[in-house]
Amino acid sequence: MTTRIGRERPLTVGIDVGGTNIRASVVDGAGEVLDSVQAPTPHSERALDDGLERAVRELRGRHRIGAVGLAVAGFVDETRTSVRFAPHLPWEDSPVASRLSERLELPVILEHDANAAMWAEYRFGAAAGAHNGVLVAIGTGIGAALLVGGELYRGSFGVAPELGHLQVVPNGRACPCGKRGCWERYCSGTALVDTAIERLAIDPARSTILAREVSRDPGSLTGRRVAGAAQDGDPVALEVLADFARWLGLGLAFVSDIFDPDLVVIAGGVSSSAPLFLDEAREHYAASITGARHRPLARIRTTQLGEGAGMIGAAELARTALGAGPAAEHHVPVV
Numbered sequence: 366m367t368t369r370i371g372r373e374r375p376l377t378v379g380i381d382v383g384g385t386n387i388r389a390s391v392v393d394g395a396g397e398v399l400d401s402v403q404a405p406t407p408h409s410e411r412a413l414d415d416g417l418e419r420a421v422r423e424l425r426g427r428h429r430i431g432a433v434g435l436a437v438a439g440f441v442d443e444t445r446t447s448v449r450f451a452p453h454l455p456w457e458d459s460p461v462a463s464r465l466s467e468r469l470e471l472p473v474i475l476e477h478d479a480n481a482a483m484w485a486e487y488r489f490g491a492a493a494g495a496h497n498g499v500l501v502a503i504g505t506g507i508g509a510a511l512l513v514g515g516e517l518y519r520g521s522f523g524v525a526p527e528l529g530h531l532q533v534v535p536n537g538r539a540c541p542c543g544k545r546g547c548w549e550r551y552c553s554g555t556a557l558v559d560t561a562i563e564r565l566a567i568d569p570a571r572s573t574i575l576a577r578e579v580s581r582d583p584g585s586l587t588g589r590r591v592a593g594a595a596q597d598g599d600p601v602a603l604e605v606l607a608d609f610a611r612w613l614g615l616g617l618a619f620v621s622d623i624f625d626p627d628l629v630v631i632a633g634g635v636s637s638s639a640p641l642f643l644d645e646a647r648e649h650y651a652a653s654i655t656g657a658r659h660r661p662l663a664r665i666r667t668t669q670l671g672e673g674a675g676m677i678g679a680a681e682l683a684r685t686a687l688g689a690g691p692a693a694e695h696h697v698p699v700v
Contacts, residue, residue, distance in 0.1 A: 375431035375687055378421055379680030381478065382406070382413075382437050384453025389420040390673065391428045392680035396489030398673060400424055410455045418468050425469075432472040432686045433465065434679030436481035438508070443523035445475045472686040477524075478502075478675045479632075480517050482668075483510035485678030486630050490669035495628040499620055499663075501528065502633035503613075507549040511624065528620060529553070533612070548619075552612040554588030554635050560605045561591050572601035592638035610642040614649025621663055622655050632668040639667045 374394025439451025483500040486492040502508035507529025529549035537546025594602035
């Protein structure tokens with residue numbers, strides 16, 4: 366148990382509470398995943414609480430667990446004990462941490478999933494050694510996290526930062542958040558599809574792959590398929606990825622003008638296609654940032670921990686509740 370620094374620290378459970386699946390992992394103090402379970406996400410509040418309890422008890426039957434951390438895609442309150450709202454989960458103004466802690470008789474903390482991923486990358490992955498960092502998780506939309514002075518920044522009410530909903534195009538594409546022209550409407554897996562459909566409507570004959578796929582089944586197009594078509598040389602798909610790279614670079618310049626980070630980590634499902642857009646995005650970023658020739662640029666990296674980052678980060682943050690790991694902030698509530 367001591368072959369790597371940190372392994373001797375208490376084991377904790379990190380849980381990624383997604384809209385489709387619950388994924389729970391036992392994580393040691395070196396950030397290594399030792400054991401995992403997965404189950405479909407229930408659709409009622411009571412059933413979801415039951416499912417989380419079952420997952421932890423199953424893992425607890427095989428390991429000595431000291432605390433539990435939940436990574437949630439939604440608004441977590443500033444004490445990290447309640448979920449204010451989660452669009453794909455049945456919790457609303459719900460004291461999740463105290464309920465689960467009472468059931469399990471273990472400390473439980475909550476964390477926004479992007480924050481949890483950022484903390485994992487900072488402790489064990491691509492953001493190691495960063496002082497001020499930004500994580501941009503690009504999937505269906507954009508999730509984001511800020512690291513300021515080596516600590517997660519959550520804002521006054523626990524909901525910072527919603528970078529994906531910065532308006533970059535006045536009166537632009539409609540966003541599910543209720544606004545128009547949000548960054549994620551031009552820089553996400555969903556945006557890849559929307560841009561592809563727009564360009565195909567103008568001149569479908571220019572596409573050798575996407576047009577055929579859309580004509581066969583218009584609803585089958587996904588961001589992953591657009592990226593695959595670009596990999597295969599489809600002209601329209603290549604234009605779509607170039608447009609995506611431009612929006613990513615412009616958005617990162619906007620973020621950097623505000624926060625001046627030394628590191629940006631690109632995570633989320635779209636990050637797996639980074640070779641198709643990241644170099645070009647770096648060029649747009651370097652050209653668009655204010656005072657580019659007179660200031661250092663942030664390093665831009667892709668995730669090292671992949672889809673497991675949220676679980677690993679939640680588990681590591683839970684470890685702070687035991688006083689057994691570097692704290693993400695000065696005071697960690699224990700329930």
